[in-house]
Amino acid sequence: SAVISQKPSRDICQRGTSLTIQCQVDSQVTMMFWYRQQPGQSLTLIATANQGSEATYESGFVIDKFPISRPNLTFSTLTVSNMSPEDSSIYLCSVHPFLGHETQYFGPGTRLLVL
Amino acid sequence: ELKVEQNPLFLSMQEGKNYTIYCNYSTTSDRLYWYRQDPGKSLESLFVLLSNGAVKQEGRLMASLDTKARLSTLHITAAVHDLSATYFCAVAKAGGTSYGKLTFGQGTILTVHP
Numbered sequence: 001s002a003v004i005s006q007k008p009s010r011d012i013c014q015r016g017t018s019l020t021i022q023c024q025v026d027s028q029v030t031m032m033f034w035y036r037q038q039p040g041q042s043l044t045l046i047a048t049a050n051q052g053s054e055a056t057y058e059s060g061f062v063i064d065k066f067p068i069s070r071p072n073l074t075f076s077t078l079t080v081s082n083m084s085p086e087d088s089s090i091y092l093c094s095v096h097p098f099l100g101h102e103t104q105y106f107g108p109g110t111r112l113l114v115l
Numbered sequence: 116e117l118k119v120e121q122n123p124l125f126l127s128m129q130e131g132k133n134y135t136i137y138c139n140y141s142t143t144s145d146r147l148y149w150y151r152q153d154p155g156k157s158l159e160s161l162f163v164l165l166s167n168g169a170v171k172q173e174g175r176l177m178a179s180l181d182t183k184a185r186l187s188t189l190h191i192t193a194a195v196h197d198l199s200a201t202y203f204c205a206v207a208k209a210g211g212t213s214y215g216k217l218t219f220g221q222g223t224i225l226t227v228h229p
Contacts, residue, residue, distance in 0.1 A: 031214065033216070035217075041221075042203065042219040042220065042221050042222050043158075043203070043219045045216055045217065045218075048215070048216065058216075092157060092158070094215075094217075096214065096215035099214065102146075102163040103160050103163055104148065104163075104215060104217065105160065106150075106157050106158040106160075107157060108156075108157045109157045
Protein backbone atom coordinates (compact mmCIF):
# COMPACT_ATOMS: atom_id res chain seq x y z
CA SER A 1 0.00 0.00 0.00
CA ALA A 2 0.94 3.65 -0.25
CA VAL A 3 0.59 6.16 2.56
CA ILE A 4 -0.07 9.67 1.34
CA SER A 5 0.18 12.90 3.28
CA GLN A 6 -0.92 16.34 2.16
CA LYS A 7 -0.09 19.80 3.42
CA PRO A 8 -1.87 21.90 4.39
CA SER A 9 -4.87 19.90 5.54
CA ARG A 10 -7.06 22.98 5.27
CA ASP A 11 -6.74 26.67 4.59
CA ILE A 12 -8.78 29.83 4.27
CA CYS A 13 -7.52 32.19 1.61
CA GLN A 14 -8.39 35.56 0.17
CA ARG A 15 -9.46 35.86 -3.42
CA GLY A 16 -6.67 36.75 -5.82
CA THR A 17 -4.02 34.89 -3.85
CA SER A 18 -2.40 31.53 -4.59
CA LEU A 19 -1.95 28.39 -2.50
CA THR A 20 0.47 25.54 -3.03
CA ILE A 21 -0.57 22.09 -1.83
CA GLN A 22 2.02 19.43 -1.21
CA CYS A 23 1.61 15.68 -1.63
CA GLN A 24 4.14 13.28 -0.16
CA VAL A 25 4.06 9.49 -0.61
CA ASP A 26 5.94 7.05 1.61
CA SER A 27 7.20 5.04 -1.37
CA GLN A 28 8.09 5.60 -4.99
CA VAL A 29 5.04 5.49 -7.23
CA THR A 30 4.65 5.48 -10.96
CA MET A 31 1.64 7.71 -11.30
CA MET A 32 0.37 10.66 -9.33
CA PHE A 33 -2.82 12.58 -9.95
CA TRP A 34 -4.67 15.58 -8.60
CA TYR A 35 -8.46 15.54 -8.15
CA ARG A 36 -10.93 18.17 -7.04
CA GLN A 37 -14.09 17.60 -5.04
CA GLN A 38 -16.37 20.60 -4.98
CA PRO A 39 -18.75 20.93 -2.03
CA GLY A 40 -21.30 18.12 -2.02
CA GLN A 41 -20.05 16.85 -5.36
CA SER A 42 -18.15 13.94 -6.78
CA LEU A 43 -14.47 13.93 -7.72
CA THR A 44 -13.05 15.32 -10.94
CA LEU A 45 -9.57 14.67 -12.28
CA ILE A 46 -7.55 17.85 -12.70
CA ALA A 47 -4.30 16.49 -14.10
CA THR A 48 -1.68 13.79 -14.13
CA ALA A 49 1.57 14.86 -12.49
CA ASN A 50 4.42 13.63 -14.67
CA GLN A 51 7.86 13.24 -13.17
CA GLY A 52 10.36 15.50 -14.82
CA SER A 53 7.97 16.90 -17.39
CA GLU A 54 4.88 19.05 -17.71
CA ALA A 55 1.65 17.79 -16.21
CA THR A 56 -1.14 16.48 -18.43
CA TYR A 57 -4.34 18.44 -17.86
CA GLU A 58 -7.91 17.29 -18.31
CA SER A 59 -10.46 19.26 -20.24
CA GLY A 60 -11.45 22.39 -18.39
CA PHE A 61 -8.22 22.70 -16.41
CA VAL A 62 -5.20 24.77 -17.49
CA ILE A 63 -1.63 25.08 -16.38
CA ASP A 64 -1.84 28.79 -15.65
CA LYS A 65 -4.57 28.19 -13.10
CA PHE A 66 -3.29 24.90 -11.66
CA PRO A 67 0.47 24.63 -12.11
CA ILE A 68 1.79 21.26 -10.99
CA SER A 69 5.27 20.06 -10.21
CA ARG A 70 6.60 16.56 -9.71
CA PRO A 71 10.33 16.61 -9.06
CA ASN A 72 10.63 12.94 -8.08
CA LEU A 73 8.68 9.71 -7.63
CA THR A 74 7.39 10.51 -4.14
CA PHE A 75 6.41 14.18 -4.21
CA SER A 76 4.15 16.57 -6.10
CA THR A 77 2.69 20.02 -5.65
CA LEU A 78 -0.47 21.61 -6.95
CA THR A 79 -0.85 25.39 -6.94
CA VAL A 80 -4.25 27.01 -7.12
CA SER A 81 -3.56 30.43 -8.63
CA ASN A 82 -5.45 33.69 -8.51
CA MET A 83 -8.14 32.10 -6.39
CA SER A 84 -11.82 32.91 -6.47
CA PRO A 85 -14.63 31.58 -4.25
CA GLU A 86 -15.41 29.03 -6.98
CA ASP A 87 -12.10 27.36 -6.17
CA SER A 88 -13.36 26.41 -2.73
CA SER A 89 -13.07 22.63 -2.81
CA ILE A 90 -11.24 19.65 -1.46
CA TYR A 91 -8.10 18.91 -3.45
CA LEU A 92 -6.93 15.30 -3.31
CA CYS A 93 -3.70 13.73 -4.37
CA SER A 94 -4.01 10.20 -5.73
CA VAL A 95 -1.38 7.62 -6.59
CA HIS A 96 -1.20 4.42 -8.55
CA PRO A 97 1.95 2.67 -7.34
CA PHE A 98 2.86 0.86 -10.55
CA LEU A 99 1.32 -0.67 -13.64
CA GLY A 100 -0.45 -3.84 -12.68
CA HIS A 101 -1.03 -2.79 -9.11
CA GLU A 102 -4.73 -3.07 -8.37
CA THR A 103 -5.50 -0.29 -5.94
CA GLN A 104 -5.44 3.44 -6.45
CA TYR A 105 -4.94 5.41 -3.26
CA PHE A 106 -6.11 8.83 -2.21
CA GLY A 107 -4.56 11.28 0.17
CA PRO A 108 -6.46 12.89 3.05
CA GLY A 109 -7.26 15.97 0.99
CA THR A 110 -6.75 19.69 1.42
CA ARG A 111 -9.87 21.63 2.28
CA LEU A 112 -9.71 25.07 0.73
CA LEU A 113 -12.08 27.94 1.41
CA VAL A 114 -11.67 31.11 -0.63
CA LEU A 115 -13.31 34.26 0.69
CA GLU B 116 -16.46 10.79 -23.20
CA LEU B 117 -16.74 8.30 -20.36
CA LYS B 118 -19.81 8.80 -18.19
CA VAL B 119 -20.51 7.03 -14.93
CA GLU B 120 -23.94 7.04 -13.36
CA GLN B 121 -24.89 5.72 -9.95
CA ASN B 122 -28.28 5.07 -8.56
CA PRO B 123 -29.80 5.67 -6.23
CA LEU B 124 -28.11 8.91 -5.18
CA PHE B 125 -29.70 8.77 -1.75
CA LEU B 126 -30.46 5.61 0.13
CA SER B 127 -32.10 5.41 3.50
CA MET B 128 -32.00 1.88 4.87
CA GLN B 129 -33.25 0.16 7.92
CA GLU B 130 -30.79 -1.87 9.90
CA GLY B 131 -30.89 -5.50 8.93
CA LYS B 132 -32.19 -4.90 5.41
CA ASN B 133 -30.51 -5.62 2.10
CA TYR B 134 -30.04 -3.24 -0.79
CA THR B 135 -28.07 -2.73 -3.98
CA ILE B 136 -26.33 0.31 -5.44
CA TYR B 137 -25.92 0.34 -9.22
CA CYS B 138 -23.12 1.83 -11.28
CA ASN B 139 -23.47 2.14 -15.05
CA TYR B 140 -20.69 3.36 -17.31
CA SER B 141 -20.66 4.31 -20.94
CA THR B 142 -17.46 2.96 -22.55
CA THR B 143 -15.10 0.03 -22.31
CA SER B 144 -13.20 0.01 -19.04
CA ASP B 145 -10.03 -1.58 -17.68
CA ARG B 146 -11.09 -1.55 -14.10
CA LEU B 147 -13.83 -0.44 -11.77
CA TYR B 148 -13.39 0.78 -8.22
CA TRP B 149 -15.69 1.19 -5.28
CA TYR B 150 -14.74 3.72 -2.61
CA ARG B 151 -16.26 4.78 0.66
CA GLN B 152 -16.11 8.33 1.96
CA ASP B 153 -17.08 9.34 5.49
CA PRO B 154 -18.01 12.97 6.16
CA GLY B 155 -14.94 15.18 6.21
CA LYS B 156 -12.68 12.28 5.28
CA SER B 157 -10.85 11.06 2.23
CA LEU B 158 -11.65 8.00 0.14
CA GLU B 159 -11.21 4.47 1.40
CA SER B 160 -10.75 1.81 -1.25
CA LEU B 161 -13.30 -1.01 -0.94
CA PHE B 162 -13.01 -3.07 -4.10
CA VAL B 163 -11.22 -3.20 -7.42
CA LEU B 164 -12.93 -5.21 -10.15
CA LEU B 165 -10.83 -6.13 -13.14
CA SER B 166 -12.72 -8.59 -15.30
CA ASN B 167 -16.14 -9.63 -16.42
CA GLY B 168 -17.93 -11.64 -13.79
CA ALA B 169 -15.61 -10.52 -11.02
CA VAL B 170 -17.16 -10.72 -7.59
CA LYS B 171 -15.54 -9.54 -4.38
CA GLN B 172 -16.88 -9.59 -0.84
CA GLU B 173 -15.79 -7.93 2.36
CA GLY B 174 -18.02 -8.25 5.38
CA ARG B 175 -21.52 -7.06 4.53
CA LEU B 176 -20.51 -5.62 1.16
CA MET B 177 -20.27 -7.51 -2.11
CA ALA B 178 -19.34 -5.99 -5.45
CA SER B 179 -19.75 -7.47 -8.91
CA LEU B 180 -18.93 -6.48 -12.46
CA ASP B 181 -20.64 -7.20 -15.76
CA THR B 182 -18.49 -5.66 -18.48
CA LYS B 183 -20.89 -6.60 -21.24
CA ALA B 184 -23.71 -4.66 -19.61
CA ARG B 185 -21.22 -2.02 -18.36
CA LEU B 186 -22.71 -2.42 -14.93
CA SER B 187 -21.35 -2.90 -11.46
CA THR B 188 -23.35 -3.48 -8.33
CA LEU B 189 -22.54 -2.97 -4.66
CA HIS B 190 -24.79 -5.18 -2.55
CA ILE B 191 -25.30 -4.48 1.11
CA THR B 192 -26.40 -7.34 3.30
CA ALA B 193 -28.06 -6.86 6.69
CA ALA B 194 -27.10 -3.20 6.94
CA VAL B 195 -25.69 -1.78 10.14
CA HIS B 196 -25.29 1.85 11.20
CA ASP B 197 -21.53 1.74 10.65
CA LEU B 198 -22.12 1.42 6.92
CA SER B 199 -23.57 4.94 6.75
CA ALA B 200 -21.31 6.87 4.35
CA THR B 201 -21.08 8.02 0.75
CA TYR B 202 -20.17 5.33 -1.74
CA PHE B 203 -18.54 6.13 -5.07
CA CYS B 204 -17.89 3.95 -8.05
CA ALA B 205 -15.07 5.02 -10.34
CA VAL B 206 -14.07 3.74 -13.73
CA ALA B 207 -10.78 3.82 -15.60
CA LYS B 208 -11.06 3.92 -19.37
CA ALA B 209 -9.40 1.08 -21.23
CA GLY B 210 -6.02 1.83 -22.70
CA GLY B 211 -2.54 2.58 -21.39
CA THR B 212 -2.75 6.36 -21.64
CA SER B 213 -5.82 6.39 -19.40
CA TYR B 214 -4.23 4.30 -16.68
CA GLY B 215 -5.16 5.68 -13.29
CA LYS B 216 -7.40 8.39 -14.69
CA LEU B 217 -10.67 7.74 -12.92
CA THR B 218 -14.12 9.00 -13.79
CA PHE B 219 -16.36 9.00 -10.74
CA GLY B 220 -20.05 8.45 -10.36
CA GLN B 221 -22.10 11.03 -8.48
CA GLY B 222 -21.93 9.10 -5.23
CA THR B 223 -24.63 7.38 -3.21
CA ILE B 224 -25.31 8.78 0.24
CA LEU B 225 -26.26 5.85 2.41
CA THR B 226 -27.94 6.30 5.75
CA VAL B 227 -28.70 3.29 7.89
CA HIS B 228 -31.17 3.86 10.70
CA PRO B 229 -32.61 1.62 13.41
